[in-house]
Amino acid sequence: MVVSFRTAVLLLTLLLPKASLSASPCKPSGYLKSESDENCDQSNGADCCEAGKSYPQYKNSPQVTDHTPAILTLNCFEEDCDGGGASACDDKFHSDDDFIVALSTGWYNNKRRCGKKIKITAENGKSVLAKVVDECDSLHGCDKDHDNQPPCRCNVVDASKAVWEELGLNTDDGEANITWSDVGEENSSWSDA
Numbered sequence: 001m002v003v004s005f006r007t008a009v010l011l012l013t014l015l016l017p018k019a020s021l022s023a024s025p026c027k028p029s030g031y032l033k034s035e036s037d038e039n040c041d042q043s044n045g046a047d048c049c050e051a052g053k054s055y056p057q058y059k060n061s062p063q064v065t066d067h068t069p070a071i072l073t074l075n076c077f078e079e080d081c082d083g084g085g086a087s088a089c090d091d092k093f094h095s096d097d098d099f100i101v102a103l104s105t106g107w108y109n110n111k112r113r114c115g116k117k118i119k120i121t122a123e124n125g126k127s128v129l130a131k132v133v134d135e136c137d138s139l140h141g142c143d144k145d146h147d148n149q150p151p152c153r154c155n156v157v158d159a160s161k162a163v164w165e166e167l168g169l170n171t172d173d174g175e176a177n178i179t180w181s182d183v184g185e186e187n188s189s190w191s192d193a
């Protein structure tokens with residue numbers, strides 16, 4: 001079959017928008033309607049929920065590989081931060097000087113990654129090992145427990161200040177592109193107690 005130049009241009013015009021739309025790895029599994037209009041801590045660039053507005057929820061996260069693409073965000077795990085409860089793995093607060101992260105709900109996987117180490121690699125080539133202590137809840141949000149912020153996206157590694165600094169990244173950027181992978185399971189001790 002001979003495809004004319006015009007047909008080719010037409011095909012490209014039709015296909016390209018779809019291709020770029022499917023580039024987002026996050027497919028909503030539902031929508032959460034906010035009932036709250038409270039202010040939230042916007043120092044890390046977060047959007048606060050607005051009453052009456054709907055926010056996407058994500059049950060699943062992209063498949064984990066040796067180089068899982070993700071968005072690094074900044075989280076405070078200490079008790080005196082604005083909003084947010086204790087960490088979901090152990091119901092405790094943690095020091096932001098520790099190499100610790102929260103993962104989107106799919107990756108958090110019902111506590112299965114609690115206490116496990118992941119390796120995070122920045123675009124500048126630097127990497128760090130960090131322990132999973134919390135969930136970046138992709139299903140719930142827009143309430144006091146979540147500082148009135150919408151559910152987390154499906155592909156977030158929400159990390160302590162120490163992780164950002166070890167990677168040589170600037171916390172003022174708020175977001176960075178990274179990849180991560182599971183580090184072997186050996187020697188990770190964790191108790192639910």
Ligand SMILES: *[C@@H]1O[C@H](CO)[C@@H](O)[C@H](O)[C@H]1NC(C)=O
Nearest residue numbers: 071123173174175176177178
């Ligand atoms: C991350 O990568 C995407 C796609 O390559 C790009 O559009 C975006 O600006 C990057 N984000 C940051 C914070 O560098």
Ligand SMILES: *[C@@H]1O[C@H](CO)[C@@H](O)[C@H](O)[C@H]1NC(C)=O
Nearest residue numbers: 117183184185186187188189
């Ligand atoms: C894990 O523990 C074993 C035995 O206690 C030890 O020989 C090994 O070096 C440890 N591995 C790591 C990665 O720490």
